[in-house]
Amino acid sequence: MLPLLPFQPRLGLRLPSAAAAASAPPFPPRGPTGVVSVVVVGRARSSVRLTGGGGGGRRRGSALAMASGDARVAGIASSIRVIPDFPKPGIMFQDITTLLLDPKAFRDTIDLFVERYKDQGITVVAGVEARGFIFGPPIALAIGAKFVPLRKPKKLPGEVISEEYSLEYGTDKIEMHVGAVEANDRALVVDDLIATGGTLCAAVKLLERVGAKVVECACVIELPELKVCFASNKLIN
C-alpha cells in the first residue's frame, strides 16, 4: 500500500454526519426538468448548484449525495490519497490509484453505483478519459449496459464528434465515436471526480447532441472548494 499523507481528512470525499444522512436527498433523485444531476459518493455540498431546464428560467437544484449514511463510504474515503502541488503548485490532487490498491474499497465503490443504477433502464455508460475508464466498465457490465469511452483528442480511430471544455488546470477536449450512442439510449456519465464541472458538461453535451437522454452523472469525488453550475448544460461560475 502506498503511504497516505498526514494531512487527511481528504478534500474529496467528506464523511457524513448522522444529520446529513437523515436529510439525504430522496432516491431516485427528482431534479427540475432539463437538469442533469451529479451524484457523488459521500456528502455533497449545498453550495453545489445545478441550474437549467425548460422555459428559459434558471432553476436551482443540488448535487446529490449517494450513500452518505453508508458505512462503506468511510473506507472509500480513507483509501484516496491527496498529493499537494500536483500537477501544478496549489493543486491538491486526489489520487484514486490508492483506492485501486484496496480491493474492498474498489469493489465497494462499484457496488454503490451498481446498487443505484441497476434498475434505472440505463443502456449506455459513458466513461470520461482517463479515470472514468476505470470506474465505468465494471458498472456497465454489472447493469447490463454498453460502455462508450469519451476520449481525449485524436485517440479514436473512427468518425467523432467533439466538445471543448475548461479544467481546473487547463483546457481540453473530449471526443466520442459517431454511432456509439443512439437517440434512444439512456446514458450514465461516469468519472472519478468533479472539480469545475467542465468535463461533465462537455460529456453531457456530446451525449445530448446525438439525442441520448442523460439520466445522471456519477462521480466518486467532489472537490468542495469549487462551485459547479449547469445552465442548460453550460457551465457558469
Ligand SMILES: O=P(O)(O)OC[C@H]1O[C@H](OP(=O)(O)OP(=O)(O)O)[C@H](O)[C@@H]1O
Ligand atoms: O470538473 P473538471 O474541472 O472538469 O475536472 C474533472 C476532470 O479532471 C480530471 O481529469 P483530467 O482532465 O486531469 O484528465 P486525466 O484523467 O486524463 O488525467 C478528472 O479525472 C476529471 O475528468
Ligand SMILES: Nc1ncnc2[nH]cnc12
Ligand atoms: N484536484 C484534482 N485532483 C484530481 N483530479 C483533478 N481534476 C481536476 N482537479 C483535480
